[in-house]
Amino acid sequence: DIVMTQSPDSLAVSLGERASINCKSSQSVLYSSNNKNYLAWYQQKPGQPPKLLIYWASTRESGVPDRFSGGGSGTDFTLTISNLQAEDVAVYYCQQYYISPPTFGPGTKVDIK
Amino acid sequence: QVQLVQSGAEVKKPGSSVKVSCKASGGTLSNYAINWLRQAPGQGLEWIGRIIPTVDATDYAQKFQLRVSITADESARTAYMELSSLRSEDTAVYYCAGDLRFLEWPVNWFDPWGQGTLVTVSS
Numbered sequence: 516d517i518v519m520t521q522s523p524d525s526l527a528v529s530l531g532e533r534a535s536i537n538c539k540s541s542q543s544v545l546y547s548s549n550n551k552n553y554l555a556w557y558q559q560k561p562g563q564p565p566k567l568l569i570y571w572a573s574t575r576e577s578g579v580p581d582r583f584s585g586g587g588s589g590t591d592f593t594l595t596i597s598n599l600q601a602e603d604v605a606v607y608y609c610q611q612y613y614i615s616p617p618t619f620g621p622g623t624k625v626d627i628k
Numbered sequence: 629q630v631q632l633v634q635s636g637a638e639v640k641k642p643g644s645s646v647k648v649s650c651k652a653s654g655g656t657l658s659n660y661a662i663n664w665l666r667q668a669p670g671q672g673l674e675w676i677g678r679i680i681p682t683v684d685a686t687d688y689a690q691k692f693q694l695r696v697s698i699t700a701d702e703s704a705r706t707a708y709m710e711l712s713s714l715r716s717e718d719t720a721v722y723y724c725a726g727d728l729r730f731l732e733w734p735v736n737w738f739d740p741w742g743q744g745t746l747v748t749v750s751s
Contacts, residue, residue, distance in 0.1 A: 564741035
């Protein structure tokens with residue numbers, strides 16, 4: 516199985532500032548035939564299911580604010596939340612879908628400083 | 629987009645089985661592969677398996693292979709996940725989640741998600 520790791524475990528950021536979350540896969544999730552990274556990001560608030568934010572490592576799901584952006588390639592990826600808002604307090608997960616079984620990172624908790 | 633509505637919370641004894649349902653509201657199951665995942669208290673997300681309802685094809689994570697059965701009733705627009713030989717470590721919120729791209733690639737991102745079903749295993 517592909518192992519996903521995330522850093523940091525948690526971070527606290529002031530309102531309006533930027534939060535960056537790192538995600539690393541134990542093997543590349545870049546498919547050379549189409550040059551796509553098989554990596555998604557989710558946001559989960561307490562008591563709610565995960566919400567899809569980004570797929571193909573950098574494509575925002577419809578309706579997701581543009582302050583959320585994804586980047587990276589191969590084995591190293593980043594989710595950036597620019598201009599952090601109070602409603603962004605949540606746990607964020609990355610997920611690889613390159614090889615079955617799909618696997619998730621352990622999550623990064625984002626709080627307001 | 630279809631909404632997935634799951635059955636209510638369950639409390640089970642060790643060694644017993646639980647069956648959780650996931651109904652498509654506002655659409656059909658046919659467009660999706662339905663995946664099942666779980667999240668133990670305070671923990672991350674774990675994929676259990678999936679079904680393609682149109683062909684009744686299933687695929688399970690090796691960890692659950694011997695204990696899980698995922699089925700679907702297209703006419704009822706409902707998928708089911710049954711987990712047997714329950715132990716305390718199976719206490720978790722169980723989610724169903726759709727995958728629209730299952731014809732293009734074996735596994736994909738998950739959207740939409742059901743609201744989750746808490747299964748508590750306790751003597």
